[in-house]
Amino acid sequence: MTGSAVGAALVVAAVAVVATTACTRTLPDAEQVGDPLPGLSDEELARFEAGRALFDRVFSVDEGTGPLFNENQCSACHTFPATGGTGEQLVIKATRRLPDGTCDILASEGGENLRRQATPALARLGIERDTLPSASADIATFAVPFLFGLGAADLVPEQALHDAADPDDLNGDGISGRVGRTPDGRVGRFGRKADVASLHEFTHLALFNEMGITTSVHSRERGPNGAPLPDGVDPAPDPELGDNSADLITDFVRMLAPPPRPTPDPDAAPLLAHGEALFTAIGCAACHTPYVTTGPSRLAPLDRVRAPLYSDLLLHDLGPALASTCGPGATETEYRTTSLLGLGARRPYLHDLRAFNIERAIELHGGEAQSARDAFRVMTTVDRQALLRFLRSL
Ligand code: HEC
Numbered sequence: 154m155t156g157s158a159v160g161a162a163l164v165v166a167a168v169a170v171v172a173t174t175a176c177t178r179t180l181p182d183a184e185q186v187g188d189p190l191p192g193l194s195d196e197e198l199a200r201f202e203a204g205r206a207l208f209d210r211v212f213s214v215d216e217g218t219g220p221l222f223n224e225n226q227c228s229a230c231h232t233f234p235a236t237g238g239t240g241e242q243l244v245i246k247a248t249r250r251l252p253d254g255t256c257d258i259l260a261s262e263g264g265e266n267l268r269r270q271a272t273p274a275l276a277r278l279g280i281e282r283d284t285l286p287s288a289s290a291d292i293a294t295f296a297v298p299f300l301f302g303l304g305a306a307d308l309v310p311e312q313a314l315h316d317a318a319d320p321d322d323l324n325g326d327g328i329s330g331r332v333g334r335t336p337d338g339r340v341g342r343f344g345r346k347a348d349v350a351s352l353h354e355f356t357h358l359a360l361f362n363e364m365g366i367t368t369s370v371h372s373r374e375r376g377p378n379g380a381p382l383p384d385g386v387d388p389a390p391d392p393e394l395g396d397n398s399a400d401l402i403t404d405f406v407r408m409l410a411p412p413p414r415p416t417p418d419p420d421a422a423p424l425l426a427h428g429e430a431l432f433t434a435i436g437c438a439a440c441h442t443p444y445v446t447t448g449p450s451r452l453a454p455l456d457r458v459r460a461p462l463y464s465d466l467l468l469h470d471l472g473p474a475l476a477s478t479c480g481p482g483a484t485e486t487e488y489r490t491t492s493l494l495g496l497g498a499r500r501p502y503l504h505d506l507r508a509f510n511i512e513r514a515i516e517l518h519g520g521e522a523q524s525a526r527d528a529f530r531v532m533t534t535v536d537r538q539a540l541l542r543f544l545r546s547l
């Protein structure tokens with residue numbers, strides 16, 4: 154290489170570094186909640202629409218729903234205020250602690266997801282739902298989360314999650330944060346216990362666990378509480394849904410844009426800015442990190458961008474008052490930080506919807522979040538209003 158070629162190569166390398174750090178684009182919000190990411194190609198938009206149609210589709214028993222299931226449609230649960238949103242259903246899970254301290258998700262007894270409906274063929278045999286596993290120590294209900302803006306969460310490099318984690322709280326700020334784990338020990342980032350690795354895997358799990366639809370990933374029907382299925386109750390051949398359709402559903406979720414933020418009237422702008430500063434100052438942003446940075450993506454709008462999420466995608470211990478079930482990599486009191494996107498457009502809050510308003514949700518933060526909560530408690534009325542106003546604007 155000549156001297157000038159080396160020089161040119163160094164310049165190119167330097168430009169590349171600048172491009173990936175200093176000049177990272179910020180992902181824009183949707184115009185309306187439920188819209189696709191701005192900037193998709195016509196072909197990608199067609200996939201989004203086809204995926205939405207499958208997400209909205211009511212699957213019949215002949216097409217594979219059941220024999221045990223919770224709902225026959227993704228948007229039976231993810232529906233408000235648009236397809237991909239939240240809903241009133243609560244999904245029941247049961248787990249127990251083994252004597253050696255590990256978490257048993259009671260997969261062999263159907264505990265990880267109890268299905269509350271059966272098809273007529275199964276009901277005729279007297280089986281109408283999964284029953285609570287006898288060995289279960291902890292039973293909990295889990296609310297339906299917003300899926301808007303989650304495409305970016307799928308693209309945060311694993312290394313970035315490891316870098317952000319501080320399991321032994323070495324920086325001494327009282328906030329640790331651990332990387333979630335799947336049942337087979339890989340990095341998890343989806344689900345309230347951060348036990349699912351990717352949107353692709355979540356789609357296949359949701360089809361299987363919530364709707365009783367088998368796919369290439371979960372190809373054998375799960376009988377009542379994990380027992381074998383009686384003969385003749387499941388006529389649809391497995392897998393009941395092909396990979397093309399499952400991929401379309403995953404891509405639909407991936408392409409859902411972050412919900413729009415209301416444009417503040419100019420008078421309110423200083424109050425919102427004050428609320429945002431308080432959010433960082435009292436430590437909320439230590440877990441609810443406003444932005445994540447994505448790695449490379451075939452979808453241009455998600456390719457190496459700064460995307461709003463208000464979550465670090467890590468597990469945090471919020472104290473005994475919020476205890477529920479354990480997960481493969483999470484204790485009973487640990488949850489993945491919930492994204493605060495669209496907070497003003499939904500209610501109630503927390504994993505089981507126990508908090509009717511935002512103040513109550515903050516009040517129930519303990520454990521690693523106790524000092525942030527205590528700071529909220531002693532705020533002046535004006536500061537408190539500013540913070541809540543900011544939160545409702547997300
Ligand atoms: C019976 C209600 C129900 C149905 C039907 C349902 N979901 Fe969900 N969904 C939930 C609940 C509850 C959670 C939270 C589960 C958890 O935290 O482990 C969830 C979580 C998710 C997540 C992870 C969100 C996050 O923040 O980590 C994705 C992705 C998802 N669902 C996609 C789907 C898709 C795709 C379908 C259809 C194939 C579907 N869901 C059907 C109730 C439902």
Ligand code: HEC
Nearest residue numbers: 436437440469475488489490491502503504514521522525
């Ligand atoms: C140590 C990490 C941590 C800190 C600090 C923290 N949070 Fe959270 N936050 C969480 C986790 C984890 C959840 C989910 C808890 C659950 O669902 O039971 C959550 C849930 C929430 C929710 C409910 C969201 C929903 O959709 O259900 C709100 C609102 C919220 N936090 C606001 C705040 C505010 C405001 C602060 C600062 C005063 C704060 N949080 C500080 C980790 C944290």
